[in-house]
Amino acid sequence: MTKSFRITMAQLNPTVGDIVGNAALARAAWAEGKSADADLVALPEMFLVGYQTQDLVMRPAFVADAQDALVKLAEDCADGPALTIGCPVIEEGRLYNAYYTLRGGKIAARMRKHFLPNFNVFDEVRLFKSADIAGPFTLGDGPRIGCPICEDAWYPDVCEAMVESGAEILVVPNGSPYFRGKFPIRMNTMVGRVVENQVPLVYLNLVGGQDDQMFDGGSFVLNRGGKLALQMPVFESGYAHVDFDLTDKGWVAREGDKATLPDDLAQDYRVMVEALRDYMRKTGFGKVLLGLSGGIDSAIVAAIAVDALGAENVRCVMLPSEYTSQGSLDDAAAAATALGCKYDTISIAGPRAAVTEALAPMFEGLEADLTEENIQSRIRGLLLMARSNKFGEMLLTTGNKSEVAVGYATIYGDMAGGYNPIKDMYKTRVFAAARWRNANHAPWMKGSAGEVIPVAIIDKPPSAELRPDQKDEDSLPPYDVLDGILEMLVDQDASVADCVAAGYDRTTVKRVEHLIYISEYKRFQSAPGPRLSNRAFWLDRRYPIVNRWRDNSGG
Structure with missing residues (x-):
């Protein structure tokens, strides 16, 4: 009889700070997996506290509440599949972004994030301590599983170290927010990890809005060679059960549903x-x-x-x-x-x-x-x-x-x-x-x-x-011209000279540049809104309000 292993992927929508509510979602996911005879129910990065917490996670009382809820969650989910879930932890006075395996009423394993993103909307170097790379964990006679946490899978090092330590399947818990065109970047990066290490990979992402960020889900499973085995929809909460069979070439995910992604x-x-x-x-x-x-x-x-x-x-x-x-x-x-x-x-x-x-x-x-x-x-x-x-x-x-x-x-x-x-x-x-x-x-x-x-x-x-x-054109250039210049100056950090080389009038470009800089105080006080690009105003682009520098290139 072929040895098999079932993972229930829980692509769900937590709320930052709602530890009780998030724990209830985790229990429901575990119950879903139990009813499907899963061996493991996996939840995304930092799920128990929500993501991103920003400076809230620096409060010791907040982390202590999360840890108490984690212990209670383990107790409540004792009789059934293992449950993996993200939660912060303080060890020896240092704060870590961690991912836990709960089994048999206890915390059976814990991995801590090694690579901490510190760009665009991410400030994890400011919040967390980088941890040593962890080895895989096992569940009975099932596969050895490595869990590189989000950014850990964007570089070869962690996945390679986990596979060299015996990992046969990589389960990657993520809190990866949307920007236009990001999904192909994710997919190509994860295909790279699979090709490098020749093990299947489960990419599990959060879904739901948090302030200006939208986590778009789109979780998927890849087999060796980067072949897509399963694709969950974007922007929708849900579960997917993926079965792995042990073959003479290692564990292989069975084919599952493959959702079609909408256009940009x-x-x-x-x-x-x-x-x-x-x-x-x-x-x-x-x-x-x-x-x-x-x-x-x-x-x-x-x-x-x-x-x-x-x-x-x-x-x-x-x-x-x-x-x-x-x-x-x-x-x-x-x-x-x-x-x-x-x-x-x-x-x-x-x-x-x-x-x-x-x-x-x-x-x-x-x-x-x-x-x-x-x-x-x-x-x-x-x-x-x-x-x-x-x-x-x-x-x-x-x-x-x-x-x-x-x-x-x-x-x-x-x-x-x-x-x-x-x-x-x-x-x-x-x-x-x-x-x-x-x-x-x-x-x-x-x-x-x-x-x-x-x-x-x-x-x-x-x-x-x-x-x-x-x-509007009494005060501004025509919008097709204005937006072309703005996409270069704001989204691409292009110079005035770059804009001129692209065919825009230098006087117009300089005027637009001036308006961008003198409007910083307005943006500082503006309402939040959903991030659609990787250069949205607020965390993606942080400029001083007082700024006398101007780009004099292209003259």
Whole structure:
């Protein structure tokens, strides 16, 4: 009879700090594995406390609570399969990112992370101590299993050492957040580990939103030669049972289901939906509101909100001034109707007149300028925040990455809000995402199918409508030009000379560079939003607010 070994992969969604709730998810996963006659149930990196914990993990009381829960979890999961789960530990005054094997009511094995990521959104060198490379563990007469923890599998050393120590299967627990195009990088890297070591590999990732990061799941199993044996879906919690058979060439995973991955634009849109949904659920909010201007940004944010929460939990508010066109009034109403969400109109004329009157003595003899435009935006922010406070609806802000990058937004005005679903999406991609949503519908969307963003909104020239006949291009380069420059300066860290060599006008590039740097203080105070790229504003890109340096290349 062929010797076999079954692993239940638990691709689940923990909440940072909810140790009790995460332990309950772990127990449910263990029960799922037990009912499937699994030998091992595997959970991702740092699952018991959630990921990323940031400085919360530096509190000894927090780690002590996690360790107490770990011991209780081992006791509760004594009669059945082994359970592997991530949890921090303090040993001899040093904090480690650890991965535990629970079996027979006790902690049977423990591995600690060796390579600590310290780039982009990761600060693990600051938080944890690097540990020595651990050897594999065994479960009865099953395979010897090595568990390189996330970053440990991105370099050859740990996997190689574990296999040289006898590991026959590598189970890699991960807390790997999404950015556009990351999945092929992961897959190629893990294929490299398999080819180097000639053992099968189980890649197990978290799923779910945490602040600005979305963990996209997409767990998979590779056999020797890097051949895909099983692929779990992205962005969905679930279980997969993978059977390994012992052959004369070692352990081999049986073929399983292979989910198809959506394209980049579909994944970006889902990240914005799922991240908002999880942010609301995990912070305790149930309803949102936003200012619906009749423009593309607020329209797509409304669509994202309805897809995440349902139309009954989304309120849109139009706040017109004398500069608001009839077209914008009509478009905003049409968007709210198409989405089926609540819709209110509150004129800012009265509050604006009162503010103008109050400031008249101070502004006497001075021409109207950007100050008066920003007053309109700040009145809107005040009214929306009042509604948020009174009814407990989280205010969503609606600035795209192009605007966030160059500061084309009013601090304490249209920047007011608790979350920004499109913060890391450039304006040109917002248009593409709107067209994509009108043409596509999926079961994970709570909104209806069809045209939920009126074509008139997509087709018209963008405008803040804060003065007569205003267009965004009065203040900014055309968005295709602006976004091309921003992708080079922000996402690629390119020089001014690089931009000029790519065909952009140097004066325009220098102007955009200047706007990026002087807007840092606005971004420092802006609402969080889901990370779609590997150069999102906040942890990916950390710049000083006070900065006198400018790039003078390309002249």
